[in-house]
Amino acid sequence: MEIFISIGFISYLTYQQTKISKQQLAISRQQEQIIEFDHKVSVYEHSARFNFVTTPEKEDSAGNCLTEALIIENRGYPIRDCDVEIYSFVEVQIDSLINSELKKINTEIIPVDLYYSIGSITDKEKGVLAAYSTTYNCKTYFEVQNELQKHVETYYWTMNRFNLVEIKYMNFLGENDTVYLCDNLTKADLEISSAKAKQLLKIYNGNKKISIYNFTYNNLMKLISKR
Numbered sequence: 001m002e003i004f005i006s007i008g009f010i011s012y013l014t015y016q017q018t019k020i021s022k023q024q025l026a027i028s029r030q031q032e033q034i035i036e037f038d039h040k041v042s043v044y045e046h047s048a049r050f051n052f053v054t055t056p057e058k059e060d061s062a063g064n065c066l067t068e069a070l071i072i073e074n075r076g077y078p079i080r081d082c083d084v085e086i087y088s089f090v091e092v093q094i095d096s097l098i099n100s101e102l103k104k105i106n107t108e109i110i111p112v113d114l115y116y117s118i119g120s121i122t123d124k125e126k127g128v129l130a131a132y133s134t135t136y137n138c139k140t141y142f143e144v145q146n147e148l149q150k151h152v153e154t155y156y157w158t159m160n161r162f163n164l165v166e167i168k169y170m171n172f173l174g175e176n177d178t179v180y181l182c183d184n185l186t187k188a189d190l191e192i193s194s195a196k197a198k199q200l201l202k203i204y205n206g207n208k209k210i211s212i213y214n215f216t217y218n219n220l221m222k223l224i225s226k227r
Contacts, residue, residue: 046172048126049076050179051190052165057133068138070116071131072165078125079169081176086132087164087204088115088212090141091184092224095156108224109200111209112161115141129167140215147217154221160184164200 051073058067072084090112094105119132141161148154162184171177180197181190210223 046077048074048079048169048171048179050074050129050165050167050181052163052181052183054163054183056138065138065142066136067133069119069131069133070163070165072129072167074124074126074129076126077172079171080125081168081170082121082129083168084121084130085166086116087166087200088112089162089164089184089200089204090220091160091162092220093158093160094224095158109203110220110223111204111207112215113209113211115161115212116163117212134212137212140212144215144217144220151217164197164204165190166197 052070053073054068054070056065056067057069058065060066070086074082088111090110092108092110094108096103096105114134115137116132117134119130121130122128145159148157148159162182165181167179167181169177169179178194180192180194182192182197182200183190208223210219
C-alpha cells in the first residue's frame with residue numbers, strides 16, 4: 001500500500017511539475033510577444049514616413065499645366081543626412097484594333113532624363129525634404145501624349161508618366177538606410193521593395209534614355225522602334 005501511495009504521489013508531483021513548466025513556458029512566450037510588440041511600436045514611432053507628390057508649379061492662362069514640381073516629405077520621425085535621386089519614366093501601352101477588338105500588343109517603359117532637374121534638398125529633418133522641377137516638363141509631356149492621338153498607328157496607344165524616388169538617410173539608430181518610393185501603383189503607400197526598385201533601375205541604367213528637352217513624338221517613336 002505504501003508503495004502504491006509513493007508511486008501515486010510521485011506521479012502527482014511529476015504531473016504538477018509538468019503543468020507548472022507548461023505554464024511557465026506559456027508565460028515566457030507571452031512575455032516575448034509583449035517585448036516583440038513593444039519593439040515594433042518603438043520602431044514605428046521612431047521611423048521616418050516618406051511620401052512625395054507631383055503638383056503644378058506653373059500654369060498658363062487657361063489653367064493648363066506648364067511646369068510640374070515633385071515635392072518629397074517626411075511625415076514621421078526626424079532624419080539626418082538626407083540624399084535624394086529621382087528616376088522618371090514613361091510607360092507606353094501599345095494597343096491595336098484587331099477585328100474590331102482592342103488588343104494589347106506590348107508595354108514599353110522608357111526612362112526620361114532631366115524630367116526633374118532643377119531643385120534642392122532642404123536642411124529639414126522632417127516636413128518638406130526636397131522639391132524639384134524642370135521648365136515646361138509637364139507641357140512637353142502632354143504635347144507628346146496628345147500627338148499620339150493624331151496618328152493612325154498610335155491612335156489607341158496610351159502613355160503615363162511615373163517616378164522612382166530613392167531616399168538615402170540616417171535613421172534614429174544612426175544607421176544608413178535607403179527607401180524607394182514609386183507612384184506607378186494604385187495603393188496609397190508609395191514605398192516599394194528594393195527588388196522592384198532594382199528592376200526599374202536596371203531599365204533606367206541599361207536602356208537609352210530620352211531627355212525631356214528632346215521628348216517629341218518622333219523621337220519617342222524612334223526609340224520604341226529600336227527595341
